Amino acid sequence: MFRRHNGQMDLRAQWEKLKEFVKTLSLQRQMMENLIIAKARQDALQRKMEERRLRLQEEANRRFAASGTITAEEQEQRILYTNVLEYEQDHDWPKLWKANIKKNPDDATLVSGLVSCLLSCPDHPVMMLLKRLQYRVYNRLYPIVSKSLPASPALPMKPSHSAQSLLMSDSHQNASKSEVGHSMSSDASLNISFSHDHIANEEDGDGPHTLDRENSFEDLEQFLTQLDWAPSHGDPDVTFEQSQLDQEESLVQDLEMRDLKEHLKAIVKDIHIAIDQLLSLCLLSFECLNTASSKDLCVASIEEAFFTPLWSSLLALFRKVHRERELSFESSMRLYRDASPGDVGVASKLYPQDPVVLRGSYPYDSAVQELRLLCRDCCPQRKLECIVRTLRLICACAEDYSCLHEAESKTAAIGADDLLPILSYVALRCELPQLVSECAALEEFIHEGYLIGEEGYCLTSMQSALQYVESLHTGGFQLHNTKFT
Amino acid sequence: FTMAAGGGAGNKTYSFKVVLLGEGCVGKTSLVLRYCENKFNDKHITTLQASFLTKKLNITGKRVNLAIWDTAGQERFHALGPIYYRDSNGAILVYDITDEDSFQKVKNWVKELRKMLGNEICLCIVGNKVDLEKERHVSVEEAEGYAESVGAKHYHTSAKLNKGIEELFLDLCKRMMETAQAEERAKGNGASQSTTSRRGVQIVDDDPQAATAAGGCCSSA
Numbered sequence: 033m034f035r036r037h038n039g040q041m042d043l044r045a046q047w048e049k050l051k052e053f054v055k056t057l058s059l060q061r062q063m064m065e066n067l068i069i070a071k072a073r074q075d076a077l078q079r080k081m082e083e084r085r086l087r088l089q090e091e092a093n094r095r096f097a098a099s100g101t102i103t104a105e106e107q108e109q110r111i112l113y114t115n116v117l118e119y120e121q122d123h124d125w126p127k128l129w130k131a132n133i134k135k136n137p138d139d140a141t142l143v144s145g146l147v148s149c150l151l152s153c154p155d156h157p158v159m160m161l162l163k164r165l166q167y168r169v170y171n172r173l174y175p176i177v178s179k180s181l182p183a184s185p186a187l188p189m190k191p192s193h194s195a196q197s198l199l200m201s202d203s204h205q206n207a208s209k210s211e212v213g214h215s216m217s218s219d220a221s222l223n224i225s226f227s228h229d230h231i232a233n234e235e236d237g238d239g240p241h242t243l244d245r246e247n248s249f250e251d252l253e254q255f256l257t258q259l260d261w262a263p264s265h266g267d268p269d270v271t272f273e274q275s276q277l278d279q280e281e282s283l284v285q286d287l288e289m290r291d292l293k294e295h296l297k298a299i300v301k302d303i304h305i306a307i308d309q310l311l312s313l314c315l316l317s318f319e320c321l322n323t324a325s326s327k328d329l330c331v332a333s334i335e336e337a338f339f340t341p342l343w344s345s346l347l348a349l350f351r352k353v354h355r356e357r358e359l360s361f362e363s364s365m366r367l368y369r370d371a372s373p374g375d376v377g378v379a380s381k382l383y384p385q386d387p388v389v390l391r392g393s394y395p396y397d398s399a400v401q402e403l404r405l406l407c408r409d410c411c412p413q414r415k416l417e418c419i420v421r422t423l424r425l426i427c428a429c430a431e432d433y434s435c436l437h438e439a440e441s442k443t444a445a446i447g448a449d450d451l452l453p454i455l456s457y458v459a460l461r462c463e464l465p466q467l468v469s470e471c472a473a474l475e476e477f478i479h480e481g482y483l484i485g486e487e488g489y490c491l492t493s494m495q496s497a498l499q500y501v502e503s504l505h506t507g508g509f510q511l512h513n514t515k516f517t
Numbered sequence: 518f519t520m521a522a523g524g525g526a527g528n529k530t531y532s533f534k535v536v537l538l539g540e541g542c543v544g545k546t547s548l549v550l551r552y553c554e555n556k557f558n559d560k561h562i563t564t565l566q567a568s569f570l571t572k573k574l575n576i577t578g579k580r581v582n583l584a585i586w587d588t589a590g591q592e593r594f595h596a597l598g599p600i601y602y603r604d605s606n607g608a609i610l611v612y613d614i615t616d617e618d619s620f621q622k623v624k625n626w627v628k629e630l631r632k633m634l635g636n637e638i639c640l641c642i643v644g645n646k647v648d649l650e651k652e653r654h655v656s657v658e659e660a661e662g663y664a665e666s667v668g669a670k671h672y673h674t675s676a677k678l679n680k681g682i683e684e685l686f687l688d689l690c691k692r693m694m695e696t697a698q699a700e701e702r703a704k705g706n707g708a709s710q711s712t713t714s715r716r717g718v719q720i721v722d723d724d725p726q727a728a729t730a731a732g733g734c735c736s737s738a
Contacts, residue, residue, distance in 0.1 A: 377591070424564040431566070445566035447546030448537075448587035452594050484534045484584050484604060489569040496589070496597040503596070 066121065081117045109312070115157040116317045123156075125149065126317070133320040143326045146318065147333045158314050162338060165306040169342060172299055176292070177348040289353070296353050299346075300476045303338075310334045331479075336411040339477075343410040350469040358465040361498065363505035368460050376460065376504070377453040381437045382430050382446070389436065396454060399425040400461045406470060412477040415470065416487045423490045426454050448493070455497040460504075468502070471495055530580040533693050536602045538626045539611030540619045541590040544645045547676035548611060549585055552686055574690060581690055590622075599633055606693045607639040609685070614644045614673075615652040620660065627667050637700075639692045640669035641685060648675040 120126050129146045136142055153159055314330055315322045321330050339346075351358065368375065373383040373395050383395040394400075403422045409415050430446045446454075459467060471494055482488050539545040546567045553570045567587060574581040588594075588601050602608065610626050612619040623642055630638055642664045644655060657673075664671035670688065674681035 377593075423568075427564060427566045427568070445546070445550055447549070447567040448589045449541045449546065449591065451565075451568045451587075452589040452591070484532060485571075486565065486569055489565070489584075489586055492586075492597070492600050493568070495600060496594050499597050500593055503593075 062122065081114075109316075112157055112161060112313050113316055115160075116313070119155070119157055123153075125153075130318065130320055137320075140325070143321065143329060146321070147330060150314070150318075151333060151337055156317075158310065158317055161313055162310055162334070165310065166338060166342060169299060169302055169306065170345065172295075172302070173342070173345045173349055176295060176352075177345045292349075292353055296349055299349065303346075303477070307331070307335060307338060310338065332413055335413060335477075339412060340410040347466065347469060347473060350473045351466060354469045354472055357468045357502055360502040360505060361465045361468050364501050364503075365460060365463055365465065367505050371457075371460065373454065373457045376457045378457055379450060379453075382433055382450055382454065384433055384436055394461065395433070396426060396429050396458050396461070399423075399429060399454075399458045403458060403462045403467075404464065407464060407466065412474050415474055416478060416482070416491060419471075419474075419494050420487055420490045422458065423451070423455065423493065426451065426458060430454060452493060452497055452500070455493055456500050459494070459497050459501050467494075468498055471498060530582055531694060531697060532582045532584070533606040533690070533697075534584050534586060534604055535607040535609060535689065535693075536605045537585060537587045537609050537611065538602075538623075539590055539609075539643075539645075540613075540616075540622050543590075543611045543613040543616070543619050544676050545587065545590075545609075545611040548643070548645060548674060548682060549587065551676050551679050552682050553585070572686075574687075576687070576690055576694065579694065581694070583686070583690065598629065602630060602634065602638075605634065605638055606696070607641065607689050609641045609643055609689070610669075611643045611645050612655065613646050614655050614660075615646060615649050617654045620644075620655045624663070627669065631667065636668065637696065639689060639696060640664075640667065641672060641689050642669050643672045643674055643685060645674050645676060647673045647680065648677050 129142075129149065133139070133142050133146065150156060150158060154163070311327070311331055311334060314334065315327070321327065372385075374380055384390055390397075399422050402418065402425055406415050406418045406422075409418060427446060430450065434446075471491065474491055475495065478488065478491060537545050537549055549570055550567050553572055569587065570583075570585040572583040572585070574583065586601060586605075588598070608626075608630055610623045612623045627640060627642070630640065642660065644657075644660055661671045670692075672681055672685045672688075674685060676682065
């Protein structure tokens with residue numbers, strides 16, 4: 033993480049080489065031991081491996097039967113699977129978990145235990161693949177997101193430590209109005225610790241951006257805080273390689289909005305493929321997880337691990353693409369800062385006008401607070417849950433408020449006619465333009481299975497409300513729509 | 518993942534999405550609340566109240582999960598209409614029999630739904646508030662004739678008197694099941710390809726046989 037001078041770079045490169053050498057040595061020793069001490073066991077495993085390889089081959093043949101040819105993915109999958117088997121020769125925990133789950137197939141806690149155990153083993157092939165796929169996505173995002181708009185040239189690239197990057201974003205927070213999103217994103221960087229061991233051991237060539245491996249996610253965090261809100265000032269401490277800088281600068285300058293959208297689309301597709309790949313390797317490694325409920329848990333955990341370090345840079349790209357929409361949202365937000373729910377069409381029986389009842393706050397305060405938390409999470413599923421909670425809170429508040437109006441205790445359950453105006457009001461009050469981009473991103477990553485359910489409904493309603501808010505500042509809509517009471 | 522949109526084969530559970538469309542004052546909220554009121558216990562419906570409701574049914578031995586999506590009737594929320602009704606298996610379009618204007622709105626939605634989703638979606642046109650028969654402004658003949666002309670089925674209901682609602686939903690479910698089964702048959706025997714594509718785009722089937730099957734079950738004989 034300390035990239036200051038070329039000398040230090042050399043030293044580190046050597047150190048990495050040395051480490052790799054030592055690692056290779058110890059690996060060789062381990063293999064020898066295995067051969068000598070556990071020959072029998074290994075033979076058995078070898079047989080098992082062959083059997084499973086055959087099974088895998090059969091499965092692959094079934095999967096690719098239509099095309100009739102052996103694809104690169106199939107080849108890759110086979111290699112990955114071999115890695116899994118090799119790992120299992122050296123480690124006992126997978127077998128222990130498998131046996132345990134086989135003994136207690138209905139114990140859901142065992143399944144989540146296994147999944148979290150897997151996630152905590154960075155050297156398991158599933159986790160190695162996860163890291164590799166993450167870097168692939170990150171390396172595609174990095175050149176686009178790390179560059180500011182063409183207007184501000186050559187943003188400084190500084191070596192950063194956690195503390196420094198946090199400090200930086202702190203000072204930016206004070207300067208910017210929309211601090212919530214950014215301060216949240218720097219929170220996320222605390223959890224990221226991609227060890228250099230890993231980066232050095234990665235042997236795949238990911239194209240021209242392999243150098244980016246040198247940059248920790250923290251660099252990006254720092255960039256993101258500068259991206260929108262801070263003026264750029266020249267900094268002599270540029271360590272990014274000049275040739276690459278030039279190359280990428282021109283690349284980014286050539287990227288117009290259309291290209292940016294294409295890029296976004298491609299990255300989204302990559303992510304979907306990555307998650308599918310991870311899930312299938314995970315299920316291949318642990319067949320006991322191949323049940324409907326375990327699979328759901330698996331996907332949720334994989335996604336959380338996958339998205340958490342990437343979300344802030346991913347969101348930055350979405351924000352670039354949806355910049356116009358965010359600006360519209362911001363204009364409406366300013367225009368309607370002091371609007372009452374009635375101004376955006378909420379029926380008068382659904383909010384109290386009496387300040388005593390509101391106790392110094394504003395209507396639907398709790399829902400607004402909940403929605404603000406959305407930007408803190410870094411994984412789509414959690415964000416969706418946050419939106420669902422927001423809508424539930426709205427319904428609960430509406431029920432309370434309407435009870436205030438009507439003495440009769442008859443519950444007046446609200447439908448979409450009432451829900452959407454309230455949701456629009458809550459979105460306005462939230463004062464977070466990036467909600468537009470967050471929801472656009474969620475739309476891409478929500479599971480098809482959730483699309484039809486409550487999560488899908490809530491996201492759709494949220495999108496609808498946001499679009500309405502965006503249109504408010506143009507005055508295209510009449511307020512106080514009389515149809516509504 | 519566990520939920521297969523668009524229904525599944527054999528003894529699997531069907532999951533259907535139904536959108537509820539209609540102007541603000543036609544009573545669609547009361548209609549759907551009536552339907553989802555639990556007969557066996559009086560407890561409250563769902564946390565999203567009348568906006569989003571689910572109901573589990575058992576029809577001729579097949580399990581059906583219904584997800585009912587209410588939509589806002591106001592014009593200003595229509596820009597995102599298509600994302601509400603994408604992947605819908607059925608649509609319930611409600612008008613108020615005393616309000617001619619609300620019937621015109623239904624016609625607009627029918628046009629849009631047919632344009633966006635083709636013939637795959639089962640349409641129900643519902644004249645609500647038949648308890649106000651004396652103030653009727655939309656004639657029965659006109660409404661039923663229109664429904665037939667667009668391959669929809671027409672129903673009369675009263676949310677107030679709890680009339681016609683159970684029948685409406687039961688009928689719709691049966692039709693959606695028929696459509697799903699016809700779709701499965703058209704997709705080829707046994708090859709249980711997932712009916713949903715990754716981004717939730719409705720797969721338009723232009724097999725003429727499937728089209729007639731769908732048309733047959735959606736018209737009011």
